[in-house]
Amino acid sequence: MTPTTAPPAAVTPARRGSRAGGRARDFAGRFLSRNDGRLGLLILVVFGLLAAFPDVFVGKLETATTATGQSLQPPGGGYLFGTDELGRDVLNMTVHGARISMTIGLMATLITVLLGAVVGIVAGYVGGKTDTVLMRISDFFLVLPTIVLAIILAPVILDIVGADAELFGIRATMIVIVVVIGLTSWATTARVIRSQVLSIKMRMFVDRARVVGSGPGRIMRRHVLPNVINLIVAQAVLTFAVAVFTETTLAFIGLGDPFAPSWGEILNSAQGAGAPGLGAWWYIAPPAICVVLVVLAFTLVGNALDDILNPRSGARR
Amino acid sequence: MTEDTTQRGRRQWPLPKLADPKAPLLRVEDLAVRFRMPNGSVKAVDGVSFGLDDGEALGIAGESGCGKTTTALSLVHLLPANGYIKRGRVELFGIDLVPKTETQIARYRWREISIVFQGAMNALNPVQRIGDQIAEPIEVRLGQPRESSRRRAGELLELVGIPRQRAGAYPHELSGGMRQRAIIAMSLACDPAIVIGDEPTTALDVMVQAQILQLLEQLRRDLGLSLILITHDLSVIAETCDRAMIMYAGRVAEEGPSRRLFTAPRHPYTQKLLSSFPNIRTDRRTLEVIPGMPPDLRKPPPGCRFAPRCPFAMPVCTEVVPPEVRFSDGVRVACHLYSDAEAPMAGAAGLKAAGETGA
Numbered sequence: 262m263t264p265t266t267a268p269p270a271a272v273t274p275a276r277r278g279s280r281a282g283g284r285a286r287d288f289a290g291r292f293l294s295r296n297d298g299r300l301g302l303l304i305l306v307v308f309g310l311l312a313a314f315p316d317v318f319v320g321k322l323e324t325a326t327t328a329t330g331q332s333l334q335p336p337g338g339g340y341l342f343g344t345d346e347l348g349r350d351v352l353n354m355t356v357h358g359a360r361i362s363m364t365i366g367l368m369a370t371l372i373t374v375l376l377g378a379v380v381g382i383v384a385g386y387v388g389g390k391t392d393t394v395l396m397r398i399s400d401f402f403l404v405l406p407t408i409v410l411a412i413i414l415a416p417v418i419l420d421i422v423g424a425d426a427e428l429f430g431i432r433a434t435m436i437v438i439v440v441v442i443g444l445t446s447w448a449t450t451a452r453v454i455r456s457q458v459l460s461i462k463m464r465m466f467v468d469r470a471r472v473v474g475s476g477p478g479r480i481m482r483r484h485v486l487p488n489v490i491n492l493i494v495a496q497a498v499l500t501f502a503v504a505v506f507t508e509t510t511l512a513f514i515g516l517g518d519p520f521a522p523s524w525g526e527i528l529n530s531a532q533g534a535g536a537p538g539l540g541a542w543w544y545i546a547p548p549a550i551c552v553v554l555v556v557l558a559f560t561l562v563g564n565a566l567d568d569i570l571n572p573r574s575g576a577r578r
Numbered sequence: 579m580t581e582d583t584t585q586r587g588r589r590q591w592p593l594p595k596l597a598d599p600k601a602p603l604l605r606v607e608d609l610a611v612r613f614r615m616p617n618g619s620v621k622a623v624d625g626v627s628f629g630l631d632d633g634e635a636l637g638i639a640g641e642s643g644c645g646k647t648t649t650a651l652s653l654v655h656l657l658p659a660n661g662y663i664k665r666g667r668v669e670l671f672g673i674d675l676v677p678k679t680e681t682q683i684a685r686y687r688w689r690e691i692s693i694v695f696q697g698a699m700n701a702l703n704p705v706q707r708i709g710d711q712i713a714e715p716i717e718v719r720l721g722q723p724r725e726s727s728r729r730r731a732g733e734l735l736e737l738v739g740i741p742r743q744r745a746g747a748y749p750h751e752l753s754g755g756m757r758q759r760a761i762i763a764m765s766l767a768c769d770p771a772i773v774i775g776d777e778p779t780t781a782l783d784v785m786v787q788a789q790i791l792q793l794l795e796q797l798r799r800d801l802g803l804s805l806i807l808i809t810h811d812l813s814v815i816a817e818t819c820d821r822a823m824i825m826y827a828g829r830v831a832e833e834g835p836s837r838r839l840f841t842a843p844r845h846p847y848t849q850k851l852l853s854s855f856p857n858i859r860t861d862r863r864t865l866e867v868i869p870g871m872p873p874d875l876r877k878p879p880p881g882c883r884f885a886p887r888c889p890f891a892m893p894v895c896t897e898v899v900p901p902e903v904r905f906s907d908g909v910r911v912a913c914h915l916y917s918d919a920e921a922p923m924a925g926a927a928g929l930k931a932a933g934e935t936g937a
Contacts, residue, residue: 465700466711472656473688473764474718483714487705 291569298569301561304554312360322357322522323349333534333541343543345527346534354522355547361523362505363555365438369504372443374497377450382489384451385458386481396455399448407507408514411441415516434518438511442504450496454489461488491570495563502559509552524548593671594690601672603804604630604653604772609666611645611652618876622648622661624828630772635798635805637815637836639851640825643872646808649825650774654691655683670771688715692770696777698757702749708760709735709745715767734763738793755786762793766801775807779814791818812855816840824848827872827883830902834909844911847884882914890915 292298311318321327330344337343342351384395415437422433461467462485470480511517512525519526527548531537536544593599611623623645630636638646651657653668653675668675670690675683692715695701703711712734713727722730732742738759740752749757758778765773775794779787795818798805807819815822815836822836824847832845843849853866870887873879879886885895895914903916 465695465697466703469695469701470703470714472693473715474684475714476718479718483706484703488703490705 288569292565295565295568297561298565301558301565304558305562308359308363308551308555308558311356312363315356315360319350319353319356323353325349333536333539333544335541336543342547343541345530345544346536351527351544351547354527355524355551358522358524358527358548359551359555361435361521362508362525362552365435365442365508365523366501366505368439369442369446369508370497370501372439373447373450373500373504374493376443376447377496378454378486378489378493380447381451381454382458382481382485385455386462386477386485388462392455395451399451402444402448403452405445407441407445408510410445411438411511411516412514414441414444432518432521434516435521438508438516441511442507445507446500446503450493450500453496454492457489457492458485461485491566495567495570498559498563498566502556502563505559506552506556509548524552594673594686596673597670598672601669602629603632603634603671605667605669606649606653607667607669609649609652609668610664611648611657611661612664613658614660614662615876620875621878622828622875623652624878625666626825626828626830628823628830628833630804630806632771633798633802633804634821635795635807635819637807637809637819637822638825639809639812639815639822640831641810641851641872643875644825645828646825647776650776650806650808651693653774654687655680656687656693688719688765688770689768690770691772691774692765692768694758694762694765694773694775694778696780698754698761699749701761702757704749707746707748708752712745712760712764712767715764719768730767731763734766735760737766737797738763753786754782755789758782758786758790759793762790762797766797766803769801770803772804772806775805775809777809778807779809779811787814794818812840812852824851827878828875829883830910830912831884832909832911832913834905834907838907838909844905844909844916845884845913846888846890846915882912 293302315322323329325347328344328348328350330340330348330350332344332346332348334340334344334348340350340352342355344350345354380395380399384392384399415434418437418440419433422436467480467484470484475483508517508523509525509528512523513529513532515529517523517526517529519530522530525548528545531541531544531548534541534544536542606629607627609623609626610621613620613622626645626649628636638650640646648657648661652661652663653670655663655675655678657663663676666676670686675686678686702708709728709731712731713724716722716727716730717724720727728745732745735742735745740756740759740763744752744756749760752760762778773794778794779790782790791814794805794807797803805819807815809815819836821834822839823833824831824839824845826847831847832839832843839848840852843852847868850866850868854868868887873883873886879896881894881896881898882888882891882900885891888895892914898914900912900914901917902910902912904910905916
């Protein structure tokens with residue numbers, strides 16, 4: 262403490278030190294005290310580890326040339342989940358599929374949330390014509406059917422970037438899926454965030470920041486964004502679930518990348534091999550159960566976050 | 579802004595460019611503010627004049643909607659979108675602020691005239707550390723880098739009696755009084771000449787209220803600030819202000835040294851206002867109520883605006899706007915009771931007729 266020009270008139274008794282760290286701990290405690298939060302997090306940690314280090318758990322991704330098993334071998338005998346029509350280990354493919362499905366989910370979520378947050382904050386804070394224009398554009402994307410758009414966009418984007426092109430080591434076909442999911446889901450996020458921004462910009466501290474001399478950019482960054490960050494996080498987690506699910510759907514109908522066996526892609530080849538007719542349930546069940554588990558986990562975590570971070574939702578539920 | 583090294587009073591920093599070092603700190607003349615409404619224009623402030631000297635504290639009082647906040651905030655053009663200054667002059671160091679554009683006036687906000695907002699919880703961002711919020715005007719207005727702004731914010735916190743370690747706290751971690759102190763620290767961020775306190779002690783309990791007023795008083799002494807205190811609590815003005823201005827329906831009813839105003843109120847409205855406050859010395863069980871309502875400011879009454887509620891109303895009151903009468907003790911009153919007073923003196927006749935003394 263350095264001496265100041267005037268001694269304080271009356272020193273208010275104050276607890277020493279900041280409690281910011283306590284806030285984070287408090288948040289973690291509340292999250293983990295909930296069953297849905299704990300379960301969701303557990304599932305996500307397991308899949309996160311599988312996705313991060315698939316080689317450690319099941320070895321390199323098997324291809325048609327490196328496959329070791331018989332065609333459509335049922336579970337057992339060294340193949341926990343059985344094999345596919347090419348003799349590949351389904352467990353091996355499912356674990357590697359986690360990485361691909363979740364990478365696509367993550368990228369799609371990033372696009373969705375970035376675009377949605379920026380559009381939502383700008384539309385809500387600036388208002389007027391900007392708001393009208395941005396919201397009409399989002400209306401347009403809100404009513405676009407994901408699958409139809411994907412079927413149309415896939416060849417267009419592939420034509421533009423070239424089917425063999427790679428972007429940051431990601432194949433073009435995967436980018437198509439990411440772009441399609443991003444395009445069709447940012448509008449929801451934008452709407453949700455805009456509505457919250459509308460109420461925040463009426464708060465007095467925003468007026469105060471304006472009077473103090475902050476420009477709109479600074480106010481949106483420093484005052485509005487931190488107040489909607491809880492919504493953004495909850496929205497991101499929920500979007501992730503939708504993205505993984507959409508990716509599975511799109512890959513299943515054949516818009517995926519055959520060289521990158523995501524869960525949807527495995528289901529697609531199972532269907533192509535006639536697995537349902539041959540009674541090869543072990544070919545279909547593992548990837549399908551994985552999709553359901555991951556979507557469920559994200560939804561659980563998203564709901565828990567929403568409840569904890571949103572002070573008003575306590576009364577609602 | 580180029581720096582003029584002229585020093586004025588106790589303020590040890592440069593005046594804005596174009597400032598006249600000999601001019602008074604603040605002189606407001608015939609200020610009129612209107613609000614555009616769907617069904618006519620509201621004459622919220624109509625011909626208000628007052629002055630403020632270096633280191634002086636002026637209290638503005640009156641009932642809700644009498645134009646006290648509008649008067650103070652219009653000095654730096656902080657009016658709602660439908661409000662505008664109709665006429666008048668606001669001279670700060672001899673610079674007229676009324677014709678300034680939005681970008682020009684923005685330079686005077688916080689640097690020369692800053693505001694202590696009422697309701698500290700609402701004026702603070704709930705998810706930003708108070709140190710950063712206090713540093714914001716320093717960063718934005720004075721263009722200082724983040725680091726030195728933060729340091730200065732820490733100094734300001736200590737100045738208002740909060741240990742600087744608390745700069746990392748969020749508003750919800752502070753008590754109501756500390757939040758109000760933080761808001762005061764913020765108002766001091768750019769070394770303003772004038773601080774406007776817009777009901778700074780409303781919603782605080784009496785003990786904290788006293789501490790906050792004491793703090794403002796001390797800051798005024800130590801920093802050579804001038805203070806405009808808006809309140810409907812007359813005791814706050816009696817305790818802290820050198821001069822008091824009583825407003826009614828957008829006009830000044832009476833203005834002068836607060837000691838005079840509270841001991842010998844001349845305007846019937848001031849008298850009524852004082853008698854509608856509890857007094858610890860007189861044994862009065864019931865408080866007086868001023869009958870009637872303030873007038874509709876879209877169509878204010880032609881003469882004196884208080885005439886419809888005034889117990890001493892004369893025929894002339896409803897027709898002619900009362901001229902301001904200056905008394906030798908520094909009080910000025912806008913009332914017809916005194917307009918023909920040949921030698922206005924302290925302790926006027928109308929007061930005795932009313933049989934009412936404030937204290």
